[in-house]
Amino acid sequence: MRTRKGAARNQAKNRLFKRAKGFRGGRGSLIRSVKETLLRSGAYAFRDRRVRKREFRKLWIIRINAAVKMHDLRYSEFIYGLKKANIGLDRKSLSEMAIYDPAGFKDVCDKVKETLAAA
Template sequence: MSRVKSGKVTHARHRKVIAKAAGYYAARSTNFKTATQAVDKAQQYATRDRKARKRQFRQLWIARINAAVRLFDPAFTYSRLIDGLNKAGIVVDRKVLADLAVREPEAFNAIAAQAKAAMAAA
């Protein structure tokens, strides 16, 4: 049986890994074995952090909404606002609420007033 060399395939695979490792420090960007380890670890972090980013943004939105609600009425809290919105039948997600709280406080206060009225009525 004749010998098979995989020069083109191996070189292409190495080049692909080295391209992903561009910008890494020292041998991590040039040495295939080290670059492979660095790229694999980077992909693990990327996979994990896609989930973490969603959690962090939700925390940020909740903090902004809570701060805006406290400005509207110091006795009114985030959890009471969400309960009031549910009772009033207002369907607005936290991302939009946080954006309203930052960019359009008057609109946010109007929504909060409706939620507070729904809490009092229930």
């Protein structure tokens, strides 16, 4: 008797259903809808991995700007001064420093101010 991938097909379907767990309605229980939804979700995941990078950078810039304003500087001046002073801290570490190590951030701001005054 001829077989038509019975076990293999069921395993494949179960893998898809497992990935679609938690989806609402037919999107999580009907194989055709599940396939379409998983394709779309993969596209969203691919796109949003890039969007997440942009969003975090925006967040770091907002935090740095807020912290820098307390030290009478503008964000653009601060970044320019960092480059002039050869301080190689990235935006992520600067925003963390502004939150968790205000004294260290103040030292960085003072160094930037000195560099800007000399230039």
